[in-house]
Amino acid sequence: MARKPRQRRAKATVDAIVEAGFITMAERGPAATTTRQIADIAGVGVGSIYEYFENKEEIFSVMSDRFIADTIAMIQPLIPELVRKPIKDAVLELLARFRDFLQAGDERYLKCARHAMTLGFEQHVEPLQKTLSELVTQYLMHHPETLQIRNIPTMSYIMINGGIYSVIRHLCDPAPPISFDELAEGLANMVSHYTERELALVRE
Amino acid sequence: MARKPRQRRAKATVDAIVEAGFITMAERGPAATTTRQIADIAGVGVGSIYEYFENKEEIFSVMSDRFIADTIAMIQPLIPELVRKPIKDAVLELLARFRDFLQAGDERYLKCARHAMTLGFEQHVEPLQKTLSELVTQYLMHHPETLQIRNIPTMSYIMINGGIYSVIRHLCDPAPPISFDELAEGLANMVSHYTERELALVRE
DNA sequence: ATGATTTTCCGACTTGAATCCGAACAAGCG
DNA sequence: CGCTTGTTCGGATTCAAGTCGGAAAATCAT
The missing domain is CATH 1.10.10.60 (Homeodomain-like)
Structure with missing residues (x-):
């Protein structure tokens, strides 16, 4: 500015x-x-x-920042509640809230998110990733058995990035091959299956 | 044109x-x-x-098309080989090849991929997704036991999109928190753990 | 209050890149 | 070779981003 x-x-x-x-x-x-x-x-x-x-870019930049900040403000207070749930339910809840968040206020954010990638939106995602990392960390603390999972930073990176972009991609797709609920269910299964399998492996 | x-x-x-x-x-x-x-x-x-x-846009558009087409041309011939491997090895092999592909020719594609999201690149990814879907289908055919997995279309969608964007995001990140090899290993584990867990569940 | 000072606002103007166009040039063809 | 059609060129045109200097509003100092 x-x-x-x-x-x-x-x-x-x-x-x-x-x-x-x-x-x-x-x-x-x-x-x-x-x-x-x-x-x-x-x-x-x-x-x-x-x-x-x-310049004009900076307007978009500030818009992106605000969007991310609002998203974080929406997620932060959910964390204490999420970390108590089973992992699958936590993911589902998070995604459901995010969907509602996008649809609020005449779908403004949803409509903008569609064009998000076109602009240099990715550069602003970092704080959101940090927040989600925080959520993961807290979750691990509340479920000590999950700390046995190997490569936690890597898997966290993959699930967070993969999750964010799967969702954005889905939102941008005018004719997605699967519904949002299916996507959410899939992501939740992805995360829970992974942890279960990993824990089964280290127990052996 | x-x-x-x-x-x-x-x-x-x-x-x-x-x-x-x-x-x-x-x-x-x-x-x-x-x-x-x-x-x-x-x-x-x-x-x-x-x-x-x-207009200028269309140049970028054609460039994206060519990049995707080249990527597909690189992947297609690998399919017969990939479908014979264990799932984790297949993913690792695919990602290694993709990495080499990006680095070929003085890293031209890698340098362009960094800016890919800025332009309307996502609209051109579809054929690549189709190719990868094809790969998944063929893989399933060669490993009939995996056909018991539920929600195959959804999980395929998530893994393909999540995979593509995790990789692109990693390439664009000037200071990624994990190495490419770690990312590849993580994605491979993600896929293999999921299938293993899912098969364990349906066997019960 | 009132004049000085700072902050804010504006819109005609400048600049520079994208795009258009018509003349000049090359290729195929009888 | 003339003729037609495809191709190239670069200056002219258009259009949106970004600038600037002075007017108006808010704030401050006395």
Whole structure:
């Protein structure tokens, strides 16, 4: 951000711009999203955009950050509850909540997520990955027997990344070959089967 | 593509443009890739680009198609060999080959893959997914006991998508927390553990 | 309160890349 | 060789991103 908004009026302007970003992105897609479009919808002059954003990219960047931050804010409070559940139920619950989260507010986030990959969205995922890593760590602590699993960092990496992208991919697919519920069920089975098999192996 | 090249000279021009696309993309990244850059490197006039491509996007589009096609061409002949191996070895072999493939030819594809997500790359992945589905199908045929696994389409979807994106994500990550070999080992374990656990369950 | 100072806002203007176009050039063909 | 058709070129045109300088609003100092 080029300059920080100091007055309340300015903060409102910045908000309006980001908000307008979400609106145009959801309505027109990223191609038709010009600075003028955004300025018009935000009800500000083009110049104002450049008071607070280095360039158009940065608007998308801030939008991505906000989306990820909101997602994390949604997940964080669930952690204490999730770590007490059986692993399969925990995954299912997490995914169900995420689905609801995307559909809230006239599906704004869902519509934007469809174009997420087109923009440099992946660079903002890291905090989410960290949060999910945290969730995994806490889960392991609450289920000491699972600590015997080998290569926990690697498997955590794979499941988190594979999970995130399977879901995003599914959301982006206009005609997915499986339903979201099937996807969720599959991911949950994936994780639980893996841990069960691994624990069976180390017990031998 | 706006017009089809009829003479050999024209085909060479089209090739030169796509080739130049790969070169600039690998060297400068997508931001610095302008039509003039491409035209200069290809040794043609800017105008020539628009004889065969609707717009700059389409160059990237054709590049993606070619990359996917080459990947498939690399995988197809491996299938008969892969379906005979134990599942873990098959996954490891496939990933090792893919790694070598990316590193071939001065790492051209690897360098481009880094920027792949930025462009509308995902829309071109489908044929690759189809090929991998084919591989899965053939594998199942060669190992009839695995046909007892439930939800094969779902799990196939998850493993293929999760696998593709875990790998791409890993390639794009400048400082990945795990090595490629660890990733490969993890994915292989993921698949094999799942099938083993699932077979154990249905036997009960 | 009121003038000084800082912050914010704006939209015509500049810039530079994408795209178009028509003249010039090469190839195939009788 | 003339003629047609395919091909190439690079300057002209278009269009959106990003700039700038001054006006208006908010805040501050006295």
